[in-house]
Amino acid sequence: MLMGIAALVGTPIKRREDPRLITGQATYVDDIKLPGMLYMAVLRSPYGHARIRSINTEAAKQAPGVVAVYTAQDLKGVVGNIPVAAPLPPHITNGMGRRGPLAEGKVRFYGDPVAVVIAESRYGARDALDLIEVDYEPLPAVVDPEKAAQPDAPLLYEEFGTNVAASVRPPTDEIDRVFAETQANGGIVVKQRMVNQRLAPSPMETRGVVAEFRKADRTLTIWSSSQIPHLLRNYLAEQLGLPQHQVRVIVPEVGGGFGCKLNIYPEEALAAFAAMKTGHPVKWIEDRSENLAVTIHGRDQINYVEVAATREGKITGLKVHVVSDLGAYLQFFTDVIAIAFTLPMICGCYDIPVAYGSCDIVFTNKAPTDAYRGAGRPEAAYIAERAVDLVAHALGKDPAEVRMINFVKPEQFPHKMATGTVYDSGNYQLALEKAMQLIGYQQLRAEQAQKRAQGKLMGIGISSYVEICGIGPKGLTPFGLYESARVRVDQSGDVLIYTGASPHGQGEETTFAQIAADEFGIPIERVLVLHGDTDSTPEGRGTYGSRTTAVGGTAVYNAVQKLKEKMKQIAAHMLEASPADVTLEDGKFSVAGAPQKAVTFAEVAAAANFSNTLPPGIEPGLETTVFFEPEACTFPFGTHICVVEIDKDTGEVHLRRYVAVDDCGRQLNPLLVAGQIHGGIVQGVGQALFEGVVYDENGQLLTSTFMDYAMPLASELPPFELDHTVTPTPYNPLGVKGVGEAGTIAATPAVAGAVADALGLPHVDIPFTPERIWRIIQQQQAQPQA
Numbered sequence: 079m080l081m082g083i084a085a086l087v088g089t090p091i092k093r094r095e096d097p098r099l100i101t102g103q104a105t106y107v108d109d110i111k112l113p114g115m116l117y118m119a120v121l122r123s124p125y126g127h128a129r130i131r132s133i134n135t136e137a138a139k140q141a142p143g144v145v146a147v148y149t150a151q152d153l154k155g156v157v158g159n160i161p162v163a164a165p166l167p168p169h170i171t172n173g174m175g176r177r178g179p180l181a182e183g184k185v186r187f188y189g190d191p192v193a194v195v196i197a198e199s200r201y202g203a204r205d206a207l208d209l210i211e212v213d214y215e216p217l218p219a220v221v222d223p224e225k226a227a228q229p230d231a232p233l234l235y236e237e238f239g240t241n242v243a244a245s246v247r248p249p250t251d252e253i254d255r256v257f258a259e260t261q262a263n264g265g266i267v268v269k270q271r272m273v274n275q276r277l278a279p280s281p282m283e284t285r286g287v288v289a290e291f292r293k294a295d296r297t298l299t300i301w302s303s304s305q306i307p308h309l310l311r312n313y314l315a316e317q318l319g320l321p322q323h324q325v326r327v328i329v330p331e332v333g334g335g336f337g338c339k340l341n342i343y344p345e346e347a348l349a350a351f352a353a354m355k356t357g358h359p360v361k362w363i364e365d366r367s368e369n370l371a372v373t374i375h376g377r378d379q380i381n382y383v384e385v386a387a388t389r390e391g392k393i394t395g396l397k398v399h400v401v402s403d404l405g406a407y408l409q410f411f412t413d414v415i416a417i418a419f420t421l422p423m424i425c426g427c428y429d430i431p432v433a434y435g436s437c438d439i440v441f442t443n444k445a446p447t448d449a450y451r452g453a454g455r456p457e458a459a460y461i462a463e464r465a466v467d468l469v470a471h472a473l474g475k476d477p478a479e480v481r482m483i484n485f486v487k488p489e490q491f492p493h494k495m496a497t498g499t500v501y502d503s504g505n506y507q508l509a510l511e512k513a514m515q516l517i518g519y520q521q522l523r524a525e526q527a528q529k530r531a532q533g534k535l536m537g538i539g540i541s542s543y544v545e546i547c548g549i550g551p552k553g554l555t556p557f558g559l560y561e562s563a564r565v566r567v568d569q570s571g572d573v574l575i576y577t578g579a580s581p582h583g584q585g586e587e588t589t590f591a592q593i594a595a596d597e598f599g600i601p602i603e604r605v606l607v608l609h610g611d612t613d614s615t616p617e618g619r620g621t622y623g624s625r626t627t628a629v630g631g632t633a634v635y636n637a638v639q640k641l642k643e644k645m646k647q648i649a650a651h652m653l654e655a656s657p658a659d660v661t662l663e664d665g666k667f668s669v670a671g672a673p674q675k676a677v678t679f680a681e682v683a684a685a686a687n688f689s690n691t692l693p694p695g696i697e698p699g700l701e702t703t704v705f706f707e708p709e710a711c712t713f714p715f716g717t718h719i720c721v722v723e724i725d726k727d728t729g730e731v732h733l734r735r736y737v738a739v740d741d742c743g744r745q746l747n748p749l750l751v752a753g754q755i756h757g758g759i760v761q762g763v764g765q766a767l768f769e770g771v772v773y774d775e776n777g778q779l780l781t782s783t784f785m786d787y788a789m790p791l792a793s794e795l796p797p798f799e800l801d802h803t804v805t806p807t808p809y810n811p812l813g814v815k816g817v818g819e820a821g822t823i824a825a826t827p828a829v830a831g832a833v834a835d836a837l838g839l840p841h842v843d844i845p846f847t848p849e850r851i852w853r854i855i856q857q858q859q860a861q862p863q864a
Contacts, residue, residue, distance in 0.1 A: 094588045107363070115358065115359045128215055130182075141205065156318075160177055161317070166413045180192060186234050193210055193212075224380060268465075277771060279337060282333045284368070285345065288360070296320075298353070303332050314342065338376075367782050379403070399436045400436070410449075423458035428485065444773055459826075463827035481510060502711075502713050502809055502815075505803060514717075537721070547713070548815065561705070562630075564703040565701070565704075567683045571680030577590060586627065627816065651693040653669055710809045717824075720825075735796055739803065740824075743812075743815035754821065
């Protein structure tokens with residue numbers, strides 16, 4: 079049965095992608111099987127830091143089924159370095175942190191790739207790794223970014239004489255003056271060191287690559303579990319010295335990305351090189367321990383926060399210093415995460431008159447960090463929300479009250495923050511009020527007072543977040559971040575949308591179809607959305623930064639408008655009317671004032687594609703390609719409130735209730751919005767309660783399996799109570815802002831605030847493992863009562 083054609087946008091339609099996914103009919107990279115396929119395994123460093131004296135591969139080359147073994151020497155002058163989108167001065171522009179696909183001279187983190195084996199079976203390739211003899215000279219490692227920044231620290235790149243890749247340290251005169259004046263007037267200055275620990279993105283599907291090179295026409299085809307097919311093609315062609323038209327990237331289903339697949343990794347170039355050398359297709363599929371060790375990690379910031387406020391709770395100044403851990407090498411956006419996405423957003427939702435941000439970005443002997451769901455904005459929201467809670471705690475005020483006092487007001491938008499960032503639109507007070515009403519805030523505070531009197535630990539945490547999304551305006555990166563769409567209407571009236579974006583779970587096969595079906599007034603079943611193949615889709619920049627709908631969806635919308643206008647001209651010719659008098663409604667073109675005089679969408683499509691009597695000046699066919707580059711970013715926001723109870727005997731934190739009121743602008747599909755928020759909350763809660771990548775002092779990874787790296791289970795979470803407000807952005811015709819990262823950004827500070835509130839402390843560092851909380855409780859109980 080066909081779905082009705084009215085008001086598709088805004089309707090909670092189930093994802094059209096799901097049937098093939100839940101029935102096992104979807105194709106992932108590991109499902110790709112080609113004739114003569116070989117398999118690649120990667121030998122990785124067991125040391126966090128060591129010099130490579132020699133590598134002996136002869137025994138491995140003689141192993142049964144082994145076709146080739148390659149080291150960095152085999153790639154020299156043939157395969158270029160791993161690409162970096164925006165190298166920063168002074169050192170990165172001169173090569174600091176850059177690497178080839180295989181380690182040369184030194185290994186700098188546990189898991190650093192040293193050699194690859196190409197064999198007839200995956201098991202044979204893996205077994206042959208054990209036959210490679212590497213003579214390592216272990217070197218002192220440094221895993222703490224603050225220690226790495228010290229003059230006497232072991233150096234990852236000796237030629238630069240430092241591990242500090244770049245520093246941003248503006249003058250402090252103005253913020254120092256604000257702090258002094260605030261204190262002179264009876265106000266307060268509160269200081270806190272905060273740790274945003276290192277996380278492993280851990281998608282359900284690990285990374286995977288299949289490479290096939292056809293010598294006859296010199297074409298290289300790469301199947302990759304990637305968020306950025308066109309960027310992968312462009313940079314891989316550059317790495318391999320091939321023209322772009324000879325490289326094709328196909329992204330089949332992607333079993334989760336969360337930012338970690340927004341990258342060009344060594345394995346893509348290695349598999350491609352091996353395929354070109356051997357003449358056989360080559361497959362590499364990452365195992366889980368590799369994923370935890372070498373796929374990028376996220377976060378890993380240390381933040382020094384100082385906030386000044388009046389006795390009434392009005393924040394007068396905010397000073398933040400960020401120490402950002404880059405890991406051992408640079409990936410695509412590693413060096414700009416803190417500078418481009420954390421520092422500009424440190425004010426959060428708050429109209430703070432003066433803000434100061436400084437940053438040191440530092441190399442350590444750990445896996446590279448890069449974009450993980452939120453990419454710098456979760457860290458900024460954590461800073462802003464904890465800062466407000468610190469002020470509330472110091473003044474003995476309700477944290478909701480302090481937020482209300484400091485919010486940017488609705489009439490102030492568009493609003494330039496003290497950091498220079500310009501927010502598009504918002505109503506932060508309404509979201510907070512709605513969340514408080516939904517959860518019964520005052521009743522909870524009364525209940526909390528009763529429980530405290532009984533010696534029980536209950537806490538309430540608030541997170542009124544804002545984030546920057548719709549990444550795409552000019553000037554953000556050295557290359558354009560536009561998005562594209564090609565829309566074609568065939569002669570039967572079916573609509574094909576080819577998008578340059580590359581959805582991997584967000585549901586754009588559904589929402590993009592809703593946009594087109596709604597605008598054309600046709601059933602959604604008549605619309606097909608295609609993506610992920612660089613040979614058939616127009617150039618796009620991929621899916622990340624909650625940009626796909628705001629930028630890619632707008633490209634679809636604009637392309638549809640172009641075709642609608644052309645179809646109106648053709649319909650006017652068929653109806654012998656003026657195009658200005660023709661309207662499109664419910665799949666019919668009719669003449670204003672004479673609705674009985676009409677032709678159907680399908681009839682116009684047939685005429686455009688088949689007729690030889692089109693009016694003069696109208697080309698046959700219905701197809702157009704549109705590129706969209708927004709004038710500014712969008713700023714979704716909302717308030718999440720979390721209620722926790724803590725078991726004094728075990729230190730376990732139990733989430734009792736979780737309410738989320740989010741505003742992502744216009745909602746194209748509320749069901750998909752809810753799904754994105756649910757998933758994001760879980761990842762944010764995971765950071766607050768469980769997750770953390772841990773290395774020992776020698777750079778050995780201690781969290782190399784899911785036995786050691788804990789993630790949240792459904793049984794540990796309460797039902798999420800969701801609501802929303804709607805504040806459209808003026809920067810795209812759809813009014814959409816983005817929602818893919820909202821839950822992750824909001825959840826961590828909400829839980830952090832609740833736990834600190836339950837313990838009666840100004841701040842407790844995440845993650846709130848039972849041991850950490852138990853020790854705090856023991857210390858509190860050991861202190862003499864006042």
